[in-house]
Structure formats: structure tokens, C-alpha cells
Amino acid sequence: DAKTTQPPSMDCAEGRAANLPCNHSTISGNEYVYWYRQIHSQGPQYIIHGLKNNETNEMASLIITEDRKSSTLILPHATLRDTAVYYCIAPNTGNQFYFGTGTSLTVIP
Amino acid sequence: GAVVSQHPSRVICKSGTSVKIECRSLDFQATTMFWYRQFPKQSLMLMATSNEGSKATYEQGVEKDKFLINHASLTLSTLTVTSAHPEDSSFYICSASARAGNQPQHFGDGTRLSIL
Numbered sequence: 001d002a003k004t005t006q007p008p009s010m011d012c013a014e015g016r017a018a019n020l021p022c023n024h025s026t027i028s029g030n031e032y033v034y035w036y037r038q039i040h041s042q043g044p045q046y047i048i049h050g051l052k053n054n055e056t057n058e059m060a061s062l063i064i065t066e067d068r069k070s071s072t073l074i075l076p077h078a079t080l081r082d083t084a085v086y087y088c089i090a091p092n093t094g095n096q097f098y099f100g101t102g103t104s105l106t107v108i109p
Numbered sequence: 110g111a112v113v114s115q116h117p118s119r120v121i122c123k124s125g126t127s128v129k130i131e132c133r134s135l136d137f138q139a140t141t142m143f144w145y146r147q148f149p150k151q152s153l154m155l156m157a158t159s160n161e162g163s164k165a166t167y168e169q170g171v172e173k174d175k176f177l178i179n180h181a182s183l184t185l186s187t188l189t190v191t192s193a194h195p196e197d198s199s200f201y202i203c204s205a206s207a208r209a210g211n212q213p214q215h216f217g218d219g220t221r222l223s224i225l
Binding site: 038041096099 | 200215
């Protein structure tokens with residue numbers, strides 16, 4: 001599994017796009033990138049995942065650089081309910097998740 | 110979306126007792142289930158990987174005789190904390206995926222275990 005590095009915290013104004021970066025420079029060719037978020041005292045919630053193409057779903061967009069060494073999760077219109085800790089994970093082929101410290105996103109009214 | 114149910118959500122018990130936590134995948138067959146532990150203000154820590162019908166694989170430093178894992182069916186895994194002590198108090202979270210590799214894990218809502 002590739003080690004991931006994320007900024008410890010970020011703020012975002014309500015209604016604006018939140019762009020959360022993740023560095024995974026040691027990722028191998030067949031390792032996906034997954035994004036989850038955790039709201040206090042709950043289990044992590046799946047957001048999105050991708051291999052090398054950009055992905056979009058109803059929650060977010062995932063932009064993966066061409067060299068796959070980094071990615072950005074985009075929440076297009078952040079709301080107060082998006083305040084959470086966001087985790088970027090690049091598991092091995094056994095699909096085991098080793099969580100880093102994540103990014104604590106605070107959406108400000 | 111895929112739903113994983115974890116029970117109980119909270120348990121308080123005396124030191125020395127054993128506690129069983131259940132993890133169920135409600136709308137898909139979970140080939141693999143995972144158990145995590147999370148201490149306050151820390152990230153999730155993987156404890157073990159459980160494949161249906163086989164013995165669990167434990168992470169380094171996790172005592173397999175202390176944390177018994179059973180994954181007898183494709184929809185149910187259980188974690189039993191044996192002879193629990195106050196230092197075992199933590200937030201225990203399970204997850205499940207439909208098959209190994211490239212499938213998202215879906216997490217339960219966790220079990221808050223408090224040992225008095």
C-alpha cells in the first residue's frame with residue numbers, strides 16, 4: 001500500500017468548492033485511490049475512488065494527476081454537513097486500508 | 110448503496126468480561142471483512158482482515174487470542190474481546206467489501222466499548 005500525505009486541516013466557505021489534496025508518490029500501477037470521510041463518532045463514509053481517470057459521482061469529483069502521484073478530491077459546493085475528517089487511501093491488492101491522519105475540513109458559514 | 114450494520118452501538122461492562130460485536134452486510138455478500146480500532150483523536154487502526162471460511166489475518170501487535178474473529182458466513186463477522194480490561198476501551202469499527210481488490214469497503218457505524 002502506498003503512503004499518503006494530506007494537510008492536517010483546511011477551511012472552506014459554505015457554498016464554495018472544497019479542494020482536498022493528497023500525495024501518494026509511491027503508488028504502484030494497480031493501486032486505486034479511495035476517499036472516505038468520517039464525521040465524529042461515526043464509521044467512515046465512502047465518497048469516491050479511481051485508478052487513473054478522473055471520476056465524478058453525486059458526492060464529489062476526483063482528479064488524479066497523470067503520473068498518479070497525487071490526487072484532489074473536489075466537493076463542488078460545500079455545505080456545513082461536509083465538515084468532517086477526509087481520508088485518502090491507496091490500499092494494496094489485499095484491499096487493506098491503512099489510514100493516515102487525514103484532513104480535518106471545516107466548512108464555515 | 111451498500112449497507113453494513115454493526116451491533117451493539119455502545120456497550121459498557123465490567124473488567125474481565127468478554128464482549129461480542131457483530132458486523133453484518135445487509136445487501137451484499139462480503140467476501141472480506143475488516144476490523145478497526147480507533148482511540149480518541151486518532152485515526153483508524155486496522156486490527157485484522159477476515160475472509161469468509163478461513164482464519165483471520167491479524168496485524169502486527171494485535172493479539173489473536175485477545176480479539177477473536179469469526180467470519181462464518183458471507184454476511185456476518187464477529188469480534189469478541191476476551192477478558193476485557195479498561196485499556197481495551199475504544200471505538201471498534203468493522204467494514205466489508207464484496208470481493209478483494211478494487212472494491213470499496215463499506216463501514217459500519219462502530220461500537221463504543223467502555224470497560225469499567
